[in-house]
Amino acid sequence: MNGYRKVTLETDNGEPRTFYTYRGGLHINATGNLSFHIVPPSQSLGLGRFATCATKDGESSQTGTDCADLFFPRLLAFLQGKANEEEIIRNEGLSETK
Numbered sequence: 001m002n003g004y005r006k007v008t009l010e011t012d013n014g015e016p017r018t019f020y021t022y023r024g025g026l027h028i029n030a031t032g033n034l035s036f037h038i039v040p041p042s043q044s045l046g047l048g049r050f051a052t053c054a055t056k057d058g059e060s061s062q063t064g065t066d067c068a069d070l071f072f073p074r075l076l077a078f079l080q081g082k083a084n085e086e087e088i089i090r091n092e093g094l095s096e097t098k
Contacts, residue, residue, distance in 0.1 A: 024040045024043065035052075036071075047062065048066045050068060050070075074091065
């Protein structure tokens with residue numbers, strides 16, 4: 001992956017979390033089905049600087065926003081173990097992935 005820098009961290013409960021940086025953005029692979037993205041305005045492609053993505057059965061959905069107050073509470077709740085994959089996907093309206 002040309003241009004990507006990979007960092008893998010182990011959480012307190014032993015689960016690995018993988019982070020990538022690319023063109024000034026931060027891409028967090030939270031689970032096999034859920035990822036979070038923070039990108040500079042020039043890389044947002046009009047979808048918002050902050051995005052949550054879900055994948056199910058090979059199909060993906062994404063919600064994006066420029067409002068940090070909508071994005072960070074969900075990201076932090078997931079990272080702190082206060083919300084799981086299903087809750088984030090459902091609350092983001094991403095559960096309609098097929």
